[in-house]
Amino acid sequence: MFIALSTFTIANDMAPAVKEAFQNRPGFVNNAPGFIKLQVISPTDNPQEIWLITQWNNEESYKTWHHSHMYHESHSGIPKGLKLVPRSAKIRFFEHICE
Numbered sequence: 001m002f003i004a005l006s007t008f009t010i011a012n013d014m015a016p017a018v019k020e021a022f023q024n025r026p027g028f029v030n031n032a033p034g035f036i037k038l039q040v041i042s043p044t045d046n047p048q049e050i051w052l053i054t055q056w057n058n059e060e061s062y063k064t065w066h067h068s069h070m071y072h073e074s075h076s077g078i079p080k081g082l083k084l085v086p087r088s089a090k091i092r093f094f095e096h097i098c099e
Contacts, residue, residue, distance in 0.1 A: 001036065001096035002059045004066075006052040009088035015048050017079040022050075028074040029054065034061020049088075059093070 010018060022040045029035055036055040043049050056062040065071055 002056045002062055003094040003096055004052075004054045004056070004062050004091060005094065006054075006091045007089070008050055009046070009085040010048045010050070011083040011085045011088075012081070014079055014082050015042070015050075018050060018082060021077045021079055025077055026074065028070045029065060032061070032065040032068075032070065034058060035065065048085075055096070062093075 019040075019042065029038060034057040036057065037053075038055075039051075039053040041051045041053070043051075054062070056065075
């Protein structure tokens with residue numbers, strides 16, 4: 001299994017709107033080939049920070065999704081006026097070892 005962890009920190013007071021947008025997301029990724037699961041979490045000690053954890057059958061499935069038009073469309077629900085802390089957006093990749 002392949003895991004992509006995306007993190008970002010919201011600079012303006014829009015965390016509630018961003019979290020609501022994730023709760024009401026259109027779910028484009030759900031039908032992507034190789035997609036397993038998406039979790040959106042936020043640390044309790046920094047509620048302005050958002051973490052997206054996606055699980056995939058393999059890295060190629062993730063890359064195909066990430067370069068697709070559906071990936072870009074999935075960002076259309078981002079609340080207008082959202083500002084991120086500069087250089088806070090990061091993505092890391094993981095190999096799933098076991099549960």
